[in-house]
Amino acid sequence: MKLAKNIQTTAKNTLLKEADAIRQISEFIDERFEAIVLLILELKGRVVITGVGKSAIVANKIVATLNSTGTPSLFMHAADAIHGDLGMVQPNDVVICISKSGNTPEIKVLVPLIKRTGAKLIALVSNLDSDLAKQADHVLNATIDKEADPNNLAPTTSTTVHMALGDALAVCLLESRGFTSEDFAKYHPGGSLGKQLYLKVEDIYPKNGLPIVKQSDLVKESILEISKNRLGATAVVDDTGKLTGIFTDGDIRRMIEKDMSFERRTVAEVMTRHPKTxxxxxxxxxxxxxxxxxxxxxxxxxxxxxxxxxFIHIQDLINEGIV
Structure with missing residues (x-):
């Protein structure tokens, strides 16, 4: 196996080439891009995204991003479309066709069939002279100079640019709709991401006990309260019930380290004042x-x-997958 002369240099050059390509396509964002965003915002149907090969993989990713940010979307493989799946496209839909060359056989066959459905066709394409670009109602310009690989063959820069344009489209749509983190949580109820967006303290703390001692109570009695509730801490209040401190197993360890007597010592002498709430x-x-x-x-x-x-404990958050 032949190793690259300098692996780090090759990796950095790849990333820089792709970053430069994304900067280049940012120059293509104009009123034509804006028209596409407005078209989708006013859409009564869905966004159907299609492609073959690596473009199909990119299409799947863009579909997932759009769905998770409030734009109903479907993936349709271009090869399957001409064998029956075209039935998922309705007149009120918009079809985004992703292709680097815009001239692959499947795309050439598919384009006129899409247009017959009455759906609007958007070409996300790197070749503006292609059959796809010329027949599309709208074009997302994804022109690149060359791929990142030295042979200019493997889809690298082109797929990165296509995916970045999909992200730009999704973000414009969600901002235009005023899509909030609460809306995002509705589409991501599972997993740690969803819980970070909707789970509240009041959903968790009732599962725990409520250990409370008075600051005048003896330490040795208060240790039993800590142990009983298995939280490693107890709230400390004054005679009016006002929170004045917290007494934790850490405070107990510090007492032991200082060789302090437990016998007649009160909680007020060893507690941590001004607890975080x-x-x-x-x-x-x-x-x-x-x-x-x-x-x-x-x-x-x-x-x-x-x-x-x-009380809420760090273990509660770990158990919920927040941490």
């Missing part, structure tokens, strides 16, 4: 960020009038 209506992601910022494992949960209602 979070409102129950906050997102769980914010709780995680607070714990990371302060390098702590617990937050005391408060309601809207700052009453203590519970």
């Amino acid at each position: 979070i409102l129950k209506g906050e997102f769980a992601l914010r709780a995680m960020n607070q714990m990371r910022e302060y390098s702590i494992n617990h937050l005391v949960v408060l309601d809207s009038v700052e009453n203590i209602v519970g």
